[in-house]
Amino acid sequence: MSDMPSGTRDRLIRAGIELLADDGPDALALRSIARRAGVSHGAPRRYFPTHRSLLAAIAATGLHDLAVEVKEPLADQSVPVRGRLIAAALAYVGFAERRRGMFELMFRHDLLDGAGANLRATSLPLLEDLGRSVAEACPGGSADDVTTATMRLWTSIHGTAVLHGNRVFDLVGGLDVRALVADAVESVLTM
Incomplete structure (x- = not known):
């Protein structure tokens, strides 16, 4: 079962917040955020037009x-x-x-x-x-x-x-x- 779009969007934001807390702004690569959120590396582009x-x-x-x-x-x-x-x-x-x-x-x-x-x-x-x-x-x-x-x-x-x-x-x-x-x-x- 897949998330609703806002669910995935929110997960991506939460994953970024967690990465910031753990490793700072330099850890906020798109692939790292996607990995932490448990989505494909292309998923962020569906919800955010740019990094x-x-x-x-x-x-x-x-x-x-x-x-x-x-x-x-x-x-x-x-x-x-x-x-x-x-x-x-x-x-x-x-x-x-x-x-x-x-x-x-x-x-x-x-x-x-x-x-x-x-x-x-x-x-x-x-x-x-x-x-x-x-x-x-x-x-x-x-x-x-x-x-x-x-x-x-x-x-x-x-x-x-x-x-x-x-x-x-x-x-x-x-x-x-x-x-x-x-x-x-x-x-x-x-x-």
């Missing part, structure tokens, strides 16, 4: 998962907004640490550009949630100020996530990543 479109579908699941993890602390109204932003930033860094291969793939535009998936639109809700929280933390700031602060926060936290994931902080005797994240949030909010 990049399959990679983009895999990355989209990671972007969705990251948005869910970051949105949860941002939505917790029982915590002051600065605390929510710190918790969200820590969730971002934690995601990058736990799902390093996925995190790397999600931002590999050299692999994903032209894939036919609108990954930027997938990440837009995450930025909008972050922006609303930054606006709440900085009442009276202009829209441009809030946008700038939001992008400063994202780049700071993303950089921390990459450097932490690549163990660069080990070169300086390790750093307290939690304190670094909290400092980054505080510095951005003092615009």
Whole structure:
């Protein structure tokens, strides 16, 4: 009995996610994904017009998962907004640490550009949630100020996530990543 098309499509995406977790983005050859999914090496082409479109579908699941993890602390109204932003930033860094291969793939535009998936639109809700929280933390700031602060926060936290994931902080005797994240949030909010 064969799978329904969406079943095979989902299996291919799941297989890619598993390969990422085990071996990182370099393991995402079409044949490897097909083998892991238990389908013929030609099957992916029936569901994804290009290898990049399959990679983009895999990355989209990671972007969705990251948005869910970051949105949860941002939505917790029982915590002051600065605390929510710190918790969200820590969730971002934690995601990058736990799902390093996925995190790397999600931002590999050299692999994903032209894939036919609108990954930027997938990440837009995450930025909008972050922006609303930054606006709440900085009442009276202009829209441009809030946008700038939001992008400063994202780049700071993303950089921390990459450097932490690549163990660069080990070169300086390790750093307290939690304190670094909290400092980054505080510095951005003092615009």
